[in-house]
Amino acid sequence: MKKHTSTASTGVTQINTEQLKDQIIRHLHSTLGTDVNKASPQAWWRATCAAVNEQVYDGLRNTQRTHYENNTRALHYFSLEYLMGRLFSNNLHNLGLYEQAKQALSELGLNIADLEDQEEDMALGNGGLGRLAACFIDSLATLNYPAIGYGIHYEHGLFQQSFQDGRQIERPDSWREYANPWEICRPESVQEISVYGYVETVYDLQGKMKKVWHPGRIIKGVPWDIPIVGYNGSSVNVLRLWESRASDFFNWDVFNSGGYIDASRENIEAETISKVLYPNDETDAGKELRLIQQYFFVSCSLKDIIRRYKRTHADDWSDFAKQVVIQLNDTHPAVSIPELMRILVDRAEMQWDQAWNICQQVFAYTNHTLLPEALEKWPVRLFEKVLPRHLEIIYEINRRFLVEQVDVLWPGDNEKKRKLSIIEEGHDAMVRMGHLSVVGSFRVNGVAEIHSKLVKSDLFPEMVALWPDKFTNVTNGVTPRRWLKACNPKLAKLLDDNIGSEWPTDLKQLSKFAAFADDVKIQDAFIAIKQQNKADLANVVKKLTHIDIDPHAIFDIQIKRLHEYKRQHLNLLHILALYRRILQEPDYDMVPRVFLFGAKAAPGYKLAKEIIYAINKVAEKINHDKRVKNRLKVVFMPNYRVTLAEKMIPAADVSEQISTAGKEASGTGNMKLALNGAITVGTLDGANIEIAEEVGDDNIAIFGLTVDEVKALHANGYNSMDYYYANPEIKAILDWLETDYFTPGKPGELAAIKRSLLEGGDPYLVLADFESYVKAQQKIDQWYRDKSLWAKKAILNTASVGKFTSDRSIEDYVSRVWHLEKCHIRRD
Ligand code: 4GP
Structure with a gap:
């Protein structure tokens, strides 16, 4: 095997692969009290952490002393x-040691990704x-x-x-x-x-x-x-x-x-x-x-x-x-x-x-x-x-x-x-x-x-x-080190190769990438990376949920806490509308789409838990319905957390940012997804507004009421019933939720959503925004049919969001x- 002896280009102490290997083995012996022959992945991970900590503690000591002296x-x-x-891969990346560690571990017969998975x-x-x-x-x-x-x-x-x-x-x-x-x-x-x-x-x-x-x-x-x-x-x-x-x-x-x-x-x-x-x-x-x-x-x-x-x-x-x-x-x-x-x-x-x-x-x-x-x-x-x-x-x-x-x-x-x-x-x-x-x-x-x-x-x-x-x-803002460099290494490399490697600490450099938006070679490379990331996510989905999803479908992702104002139920109503159209029109023409959710509901928040239940039940039905012919899949990923986000975000085509205008203070998932080339379907709320300013109207699908329109609608007396009776699709979908179609033998199990939208008065204006949301989604479908157009929009998203680094927020x-x-x- 070729010996890799390069040194870290940066970081606290310069260290090469051989030294790192020695340190890991030394810690396996002296910190973990075990041996290469019988060490578990957990022990290898801990030994590697201990080796990394040698560099970390150097830096810590120097930092504390300098701060004190000054x-x-x-x-x-x-x-x-x-x-x-x-923290494992994050610390390695930040120390400039990730490649060394990967090499050192591989020479020790270990896969760095397996060790990463040892960490809670x-x-x-x-x-x-x-x-x-x-x-x-x-x-x-x-x-x-x-x-x-x-x-x-x-x-x-x-x-x-x-x-x-x-x-x-x-x-x-x-x-x-x-x-x-x-x-x-x-x-x-x-x-x-x-x-x-x-x-x-x-x-x-x-x-x-x-x-x-x-x-x-x-x-x-x-x-x-x-x-x-x-x-x-x-x-x-x-x-x-x-x-x-x-x-x-x-x-x-x-x-x-x-x-x-x-x-x-x-x-x-x-x-x-x-x-x-x-x-x-x-x-x-x-x-x-x-x-x-x-x-x-x-x-x-x-x-x-x-x-x-x-x-x-x-x-x-x-x-x-x-x-x-x-x-x-x-x-x-x-x-x-x-x-x-x-x-x-x-x-x-x-x-x-x-x-x-x-x-x-x-x-x-x-x-x-x-x-x-x-x-x-x-x-x-x-x-x-x-x-x-x-x-x-x-x-x-x-x-x-x-x-x-x-x-x-x-x-x-x-x-x-x-x-x-x-x-x-x-x-x-x-x-x-x-x-x-x-x-x-x-x-x-x-x-x-x-x-x-x-x-x-x-x-x-x-x-x-x-x-x-x-x-x-x-x-x-968000740190581009974790949310691009570490979680999307292939895209990070494409950027390094084309615009230089300064972007992780100077994210405005990404704007240079805009010059490649029409470059067919770069478009192809960008699409290939997204495709690979989607295939990787499909494997994760299969492992966690046993659901097969097609990496060639649009991956449409909504990841955030479950809350009425974030309107996961608006997303659900749109899914139901598509499903209904497919059933009514067997050849309904749409680009296949996989809707992926990740969200935890506060244990005491009843309606939020009902929304999770409804999404899961609708998913079960749709995913098993042959008539759908794979045009639709719905997946609720269990136990959404930072580590899962790191796998989902690089694979997203569409980013759902659909809160009622005026309710989402900023959002930061919206920034991470755009940074990784997802196109936002969003309301004019929180930082979506600033994202739209940066990426331009052609590269984002904005819909729905504005903050002022929301206020005016409430002031004039909003009546969700008007929308229920005026729009047959809305009526049909909400009535459907009351039947036992999705919960055989148990009618009414999904009725909580309908109740909250009608009797409950629909406080977050889901029905008022439904039509315009559906239109925005149709725009996404149209855009995606043209591969080159889509690639261009995705590239321009990545290239245009340099403002949203947390370094800028800190400054x-x-x-x-x-x-x-x-x-x-x-x-x-
Ligand atoms: C959240 C806001 O809901 C979100 O819009 C914002 O991006 C984030 O803070 C960071 O500023 N609020 C909470 C909370 O998480 O617990 O109030």
Whole structure:
């Protein structure tokens, strides 16, 4: 066999294939305690991870030392979710070691893809918000910005999904059951945090009043660090995740006094905090545990930040806001605002104004959704029980805000005060976390142009009147390293060969690819790659679902959380319309199409689960109906997650982005799919609008009501019944769902969708957009018939979406919000 001895072109330490092989074997022996003759794939994978970690830790050490020496200002990203996926191939790619590793493993008789499959997804997030956080920390490290991500070290990530007779079944996800090779426990940085108890007002000898919080429970936060390797860069930043444990001190007392059971209960209760990720997406969990989770991680993180700051500044707070900026990823970490106030006022004994001044220079807040049910509110009585001192502080923040800001701009206007108050009055008073976030931050941003506009006009118009400069936009982005280079290596190579290899860190370079849109050779190459990716996906589909799909059909893909506003049921209605046309017209002429879905529904979200069930039942019928003659196939992929996305996205011809206009804040799947040459069927919503601007109207199939039209329709009284009676196709399809055609012997099993669209009033205007959706789909069918035309459109999609790299999003945050300096890492 030919010896491959090339060295990595970039990365932290130069290393060649031979050295890598030696390292892997050394770790097989000394870290895993096994031998080449009997090592399992799992052991080989762990040994390879350990070898990779040698490079990672070099970079980590150098990065931390350089940041310390330069006393850098750093970003602290506070997020309850990080949807990381696997790290193995990502770390290899970012270190520039992927080809070496592939070669080294092959010389050892192993296939790198098999080892990749040994890794569980790190699914510590629900959907877009969590995946965005993962892309952002990749970009921050790649761009050499000092940054640290803070979150929770959940024992169980997002549930694993399977289907039983078409219905979603949830099982716990145990991503680190046998330990995770990428994380490092840091006992030296353990924190203790307090909850419950009561507040005492005391007076010192001078008669000065002080508030003393006597906590009811103390919980230990144990940090686990995951190194985040920048691409080609020398920076290795850290994602620090907190695990909850019972405080030793508390536990020991109880234990000593004979309370073994009580001590174990304390343990269990404490550990429950970081036990599970709430599976809700965009809805408020409404649980005491969720509030404690939020407080637990922000309190640990703030103490960690302050400990680091004090190392160089002792008790001098004057530079704190120069050194520290904290991004609140949605309102979930908003309790950090009163927590920092508590630390400054109660512990550091600072004057309120001075403390508030610091707070207002440190926090910035990103809003990710306008859905009313997702805007977090916590009952005042819950706050009082869990965080009594914080509630007092929130009252004081609110009092000052209403007197010093609201009443000055709108003197005597009680209606304004009621609307803007951080406390929503009522028989069950609530703390409005969105209001708190806006009041306590120096910047507020939405995640796409239209969304940021709506944040200002519909969500917080008065706050804009108070602080016009506070509001800004940062359109989301995705890392092209994971979402093109690593997941679509063939397309990545075609790009390298034709436009050079700078695009992974300078995505605007993709525009050079537009020059090849009419080049027949490139079109053929592009189509051949897509075809191969589709064949690969067909194999995955066969393995997971036993369904045969034809790689020559159009692969039409909708992958995202299951939610009414995302309208997977609109997609389903279109599938039913096609099926019905085929049955009515046996020679119905259409390009064969495979509709692929991937989506998890929150376990408590009934209609979402009914939609999954209906899609699965319709799929079963269509896939077995000979009359269809393979023109239609429907596949619901089980357990959709980052790793599955990496297989589906490179194989997509069509990208379904069909939310009701005004509801999808941005979307990021839309960006990944366009980047990989899929053509979007989409509404003018979220970042679809910006994608359309970039790719041009000819290369996207836009349909449906606009945001203004949606508002007007609602204002004038939308009646979905009008569409039901006016359009015979709609009527026939909805009535069909009520029969037992798809669920033999069980009529009405799929009726929930019809009910929600008719009796339920169709809140997301599915029926109003149906006709125009069908037309857009016909356009896709027409375009696809002309191979060269399709290839051109697909190439132009890839070539035109350079804007949507998360590197650009990060640079926007840096210039509009964070004001960081790049820090070039000195190697030892
Ligand atoms: C999501 C939004 O729904 C999606 O449009 C956006 O692209 C993403 O955040 C990142 O900004 N929101 C959530 C959530 O995932 O839990 O609110």
